[in-house]
Amino acid sequence: MLASTPIIIEAAVQHTASFIFLHGLGDSGHGWAPVMRQLSKKFRFMKFICPHAPQIPVTLNSGMKMPAWYDIYTLSDTDENEDETGLQKSANALLDYVKVEQAAGIPNERIFIGGFSQGAATSLFTALVHPDIKLGGIIALSGYIPCxxxxxxxxxxxxxxxxxxxxxxxxxVVQYSWHRKSVEFLRQLGGARITAKSYEGMQHSSCEEEIADVVEFINGCLAIPEKTEL
Known part of the structure; x- marks a missing residue:
């Protein structure tokens, strides 16, 4: 079941690829839409979808309701107390968006998923519990692997x-050590090409260098012979 209508940035030319990007805790699809519009100028054939998370009580914030893809119990690095049910629900919602793009004729290898922070964690979780669905790529910014x-x-x-x-x-917020552990976890699983990038001094945010690296990554995944201009 899809949530409220997402922010959609349509392809400027024939639609042949799609990118579904999930925002972080307390945000909305509007928060990352400017960055997706920036990317849309590099990938004019790509449709960008920025869904909105449902409003749910978040334990970490004293049970206050806010946009979240799953509940957060603690900021400690643990596998013992995580909202598996909420993650499964959001993973199913993300896969619903993927199915919409598939129904529009976009092949799996040209569909990308990703997100920032909690959105990145949800995207990684979705791919890891549904590894049979091979997509174009996963873009995880300031995220980690939950569960x-x-x-x-x-x-x-x-x-x-x-x-x-x-x-x-x-x-x-999402400590750098979590990033290192998550990358190592992925490498131990084997199979996937992992591109891990660190940004010196960057806090829980993004930067122009990171977005440029995302552009390069997408280019590589799509095997585009000529690189887009930055």
């Missing part, structure tokens, strides 16, 4: 979708 214990319990199945993982070294 690693659950993922380890699943039948062995290497992730074959390429992954871009970007993170600031001064991030004290």
């Amino acid at each position: 690693r214990k659950l993922i380890k319990s699943l039948p062995p199945h290497p992730l074959t979708t390429p992954v871009f993982a970007g993170h600031g070294t001064a991030d004290f």
